Amino acid sequence: MNKLTSLIYYYKNYGFSALLMKVVKVLLSPLRGGKFNIIQKNILNYLEDQNNLNVRYSALANGVSYVYGCAVKGDIVEFGTNTGLSAVSLATAITFHEQKYVGDQRGHKKLFLFDSFVGLPEARFEIDKNSHHVLSGFWAEGTCKGLSEVGLSKVISRYLNPSKFFVIKGWFKDTVPKIADEIIFSMVHIDGDLYESTIDALDSLFNRKMIANGAMLFFDDFDCNAADLGLGERLAWSELIKKYNIIFSDMGPYSDTCHRFIIHCYKPLLSQRFDEVGNN
Helix, strand or coil: CCHHHHHHHHHHHHCHHHHHHHHHHHHHCCCCCCHHHHHHHHHHHHHHCHHHHHHHHHHHHHHHHHHHHCCCCCEEEEECCCCCHHHHHHHHHHHHHHHHCCCCCCCCCCEEEEECCCCCCCCCCHHHHCCHHHHCCCCCCCCCCCCCHHHHHHHHCCCCCHHHEEEEECCHHHHHHHCCCCCCEEEEEECCCCHHHHHHHHHHHHHCCCEEEEEEEEECCCCCHHHCCCCHHHHHHHHHHHHHCCEEEEEEEECCCEEEEEEEECCCCCCCCCCCCCCC
């Protein structure tokens, strides 16, 4: 029975209304494959989203919502700005929550953006030299160079009041130790790629007790290098956990290479700011 004959048969036996519903159902669903085709379409849409950007940026925005809504003390910082896309997601979320919590003590956070603005440094440590991404040239010296310092400032000023953000140029090892002692961070986004860059960004913050109790820590390249425990951000994080006795909750992956944690407490080596982070 061909399709036309089938429709005629349906009309004669069930009436016009039933025929119309049948036609609509056929037009709105795949003729063959059914749910299989729907799954295929959804998966392709997900994979064709370059680097799962919507997932990444939504996760960062959710982190901002958490630190505002749950009253985590401190500002928000990103290490490695590259194209500025993640910085825009942070800036947009901050503006939204500053307006949402106007008149509320939770509505007072600023955004700090750190980058060399000349791309990645040369891999100096053997740990980084053995990285697949370094060996392949993907993380070679000078790669991952995005917006300039001025260019980033212009872009972010479209989404966040210029009085609410700071752009800091230079290598993390030089700029992070110069952060004022009174600053503390409620959310940290690490996108420095290399082991050395990760240590340069985080070691000083933990040692000076500049990461708040309850802060969210995001790693953009946590599972790069085939998620090797002895390379990159994974190794840096494991060393920091041991060095500072960090107690944390693993909040799981987001996107293909990214991972996030909540910091509960830790023991800095030098700082005396024991009131800022719990259980000390």
